[in-house]
Structure formats: C-alpha cells, structure tokens
Amino acid sequence: TGHPFIGSYSARFWPDQPVSCPCGAPLQTIEHVIASCPLHAAARREHLHPIDHDYSLPKLLGTSQGGVAMLKFLKETQA
Numbered sequence: 001t002g003h004p005f006i007g008s009y010s011a012r013f014w015p016d017q018p019v020s021c022p023c024g025a026p027l028q029t030i031e032h033v034i035a036s037c038p039l040h041a042a043a044r045r046e047h048l049h050p051i052d053h054d055y056s057l058p059k060l061l062g063t064s065q066g067g068v069a070m071l072k073f074l075k076e077t078q079a
Contacts, residue, residue: 033079040077047073
C-alpha cells in the first residue's frame with residue numbers, strides 16, 4: 001500500500017498508540033529508520049552505506065542497486 005506501519009504513519013489513524021521508535025527516539029519516521037536509528041546501524045552500514053553515504057531515498061529506491069540494498073536492509077532489520 002506504500003504506507004509503512006511506523007510511528008509517523010500510525011499516529012494519523014491511531015493517535016492514542018505510541019509513535020516512538022523502540023530505540024527511544026520520540027517519533028519513528030522512515031528517515032529515522034533508514035538513516036539514523038541505532039538499532040539498525042550494522043545493517044545500514046552493510047547494505048545502504050555502500051550505495052549512498054547520505055541515505056538518499058531517491059538513490060536507495062530509484063536505482064536497481066539501491067532497491068536490492070534496501071530489500072536486504074529491510075529483510076535483515078524487519079523494519
């Protein structure tokens with residue numbers, strides 16, 4: 001559906017549910033999960049960093065190499 005069940009999305013439909021990240025960040029967003037969540041640091045370093053050091057969504061999702069890396073990251077992290 002193009003809508004991940006993370007805090008920033010869930011808050012719109014279930015405002016009484018927690019929106020924080022399990023790492024303790026106050027709001028779990030796509031950007032946080034991909035670029036800075038400490039829980040995913042090892043997977044990010046292994047799969048995404050070689051593609052783009054800035055974790056740019058257009059590079060990660062707009063290229064076949066980035067797409068493969070993103071799928072590996074998501075599979076490993078269950079994000």
